[in-house]
Amino acid sequence: MSRKASGLKAWVLQRATALYIGLFTLALLGVLLFDPPHGYAQWRDGFADPLIGIATLVYIVSILLHAWVGVRDVLIDYVRPLGLRVTLLALVVLGLVACGLWASQSLILVRLV
Amino acid sequence: MKFLVSRYNPDRDAKPHMQAFEVEVWRGMMLRDALLEIKRQDESFAFRHSCGEGVCGSDGVNVNGSNRLACITPVADLKAPVEIRPFPGRPIIRDLVVDMSQFYAQYKAVEPWLVREDPMPEQEILQSPAERDRLDGLYECILCGCCSTACPSFWWNPDKFHGPQALLTAWRFLADSRDQATEHRLDALEGPYRLFRCHTIMSCVEACPKGLNPTRAIGHIKQLMLEKAI
Ligand code: SF4
Ligand code: SF4
Ligand code: FES
Numbered sequence: 001m002s003r004k005a006s007g008l009k010a011w012v013l014q015r016a017t018a019l020y021i022g023l024f025t026l027a028l029l030g031v032l033l034f035d036p037p038h039g040y041a042q043w044r045d046g047f048a049d050p051l052i053g054i055a056t057l058v059y060i061v062s063i064l065l066h067a068w069v070g071v072r073d074v075l076i077d078y079v080r081p082l083g084l085r086v087t088l089l090a091l092v093v094l095g096l097v098a099c100g101l102w103a104s105q106s107l108i109l110v111r112l113v
Numbered sequence: 114m115k116f117l118v119s120r121y122n123p124d125r126d127a128k129p130h131m132q133a134f135e136v137e138v139w140r141g142m143m144l145r146d147a148l149l150e151i152k153r154q155d156e157s158f159a160f161r162h163s164c165g166e167g168v169c170g171s172d173g174v175n176v177n178g179s180n181r182l183a184c185i186t187p188v189a190d191l192k193a194p195v196e197i198r199p200f201p202g203r204p205i206i207r208d209l210v211v212d213m214s215q216f217y218a219q220y221k222a223v224e225p226w227l228v229r230e231d232p233m234p235e236q237e238i239l240q241s242p243a244e245r246d247r248l249d250g251l252y253e254c255i256l257c258g259c260c261s262t263a264c265p266s267f268w269w270n271p272d273k274f275h276g277p278q279a280l281l282t283a284w285r286f287l288a289d290s291r292d293q294a295t296e297h298r299l300d301a302l303e304g305p306y307r308l309f310r311c312h313t314i315m316s317c318v319e320a321c322p323k324g325l326n327p328t329r330a331i332g333h334i335k336q337l338m339l340e341k342a343i
Contacts, residue, residue, distance in 0.1 A: 007302075007309040008338050073312070076305060077269045 014069040017062040024059045047110045060103045064096045114138045115194035116147060118158070121205050129205060131196070138188050145172055145184040148197070148209075160209040167322060170257030174209050175200055180259035180320045200262035202271065215271045216258050219279040223301075225286065228294035244290040251285035251330065253323050254278060260317035260327055266310040274310035275302075277317035277327030283308075284330035287337060299338050308334060 037043045047053055071092050079085040116136055121129035134151045145162055152158045160183075162172035167185040174183050175198040177191060188195070203211035229238075261267045261276035275283065283302060286292050302308040308331065317327040 006305045007307075008335070008342060010305065011309055011335065012339065072305075077266065077310070 010069045010072070013065055017066040017069075020058065020062045021066060024055065024062075044110050047107060053107055053111065057104065057107060060100060060107075064100050068092070068096055114147075114188065116151060117194050117196045118148075118151060118208070119198040120158070120208055121199075122157075122207060123205075129198075133194070142188045143184050144174075144176060144181070144186040144188055144191070144195075144197075147188055147195075148172075148174075148183055159207045168255065170255035173200060173257045173259045173262070173322075174198070180263045182257055182259065182322045185322060200258060202262055202268035211262075213258055216261055216276065216278065217256075219261070219271075219275045220256065220282060222307075223275060223279045223283040223286070224294070224298070225282045227286065227289065227292050228297070229291070230293045238291045240290055247288045247290070248285060250325055251281060251288060254281055254285075254325060255323060257322065259320040259322055260325075263316040263320035264311075265314060265316065266312060270306060270310055273306035275307050277311070277331070280308060280311070280334065281325060281327040281330045284334050287334065295337075296341070299334075299341060302334065302338070 031037075037046055047056060072089065075085055075088055075092075079088060114136055116134045117131045118134060119129045120126070120132045132155075134154060136147045136150045138147070143165075145165060148158075148160050148162070152160070160172065160174065162184060163169040164171075165184045167182050170182070172183040173180055175181075176183075176186060177196055180200060197209065199205050199209045199211045203213060203216075206212055256278065258278065260281075261271075261278045264277050266274050267276040280302075283298060287295060287298055292298075311328075311331050313328055313331075315328050318325075318329075321327070
């Protein structure tokens, strides 16, 4: 993120991802309440559908970006020493990327197996 | 009525402490009158005040946890013992007197004056009544500082975050039909700090003795930025 874009873009990103996360979570809850999949096979088939797969992937990325903006805000507010802040930010990025990769690989595995 | 007042003398005290005073209350007494009475009891007590009618903005203090102008705060509305402290987050000079330089620096940083690119007209620059109405709720700010010193984001970053007062002023000039520096003003507000440290906590709205709404002004700025960006 360039210095110039780090304010407005982060803010817009936070709002947009919040919207998507909200909508997807509602849809997910709806499915789980009214038409829950029975057994692993049905779960797997559900996620193997390309549309649902992509929607889920966008959901995962949204959560990661949303978490990134939020944690970055907290760190900018409360962690003043620059070295410590950079270290923590780096750790958060690593953690989030790891979560993202793990979630994506399960989505891919579902389609292969 | 019992008053607990924060005392601090930089020559003597390591940190502020509370001192109790007993003040006789009369009908219609304002907090400023009580502070004046306390000063009569102890001449070394220091606080700022001037107009006595909520216009000059010099007697902002923290009363029972909220920032108020002492001169327009009826004592009858307060719960005893009344705890009076200086504005939170500001360096204390003495007793209730704090150093507001960072607050004024943030005000200055938003260039609180009209900027014209066009040559100045012979007479005044005309505004329609509707254009003038857009400035209501913005121009009335008296720079008392009740809002910014109640804002957690300003406590953490008073050097980098403009704070509600300066952002309200920024919007006052962005909203002015006579001002021609919109792009320049918006560019100056970019980055993670100056505007975007505001997390819409709304402490500023609650604190403003003039009933102004910096949070809404900040929302308008963000929206204008978005409109100009897409
Ligand atoms: S709304 Fe923004 S400016 Fe107002 S107190 Fe909250 S963080 Fe500060
Ligand atoms: S916005 Fe209100 S609280 Fe803030 S400085 Fe102006 S008058 Fe005071
Ligand atoms: S003394 Fe002027 S605002 Fe209170």
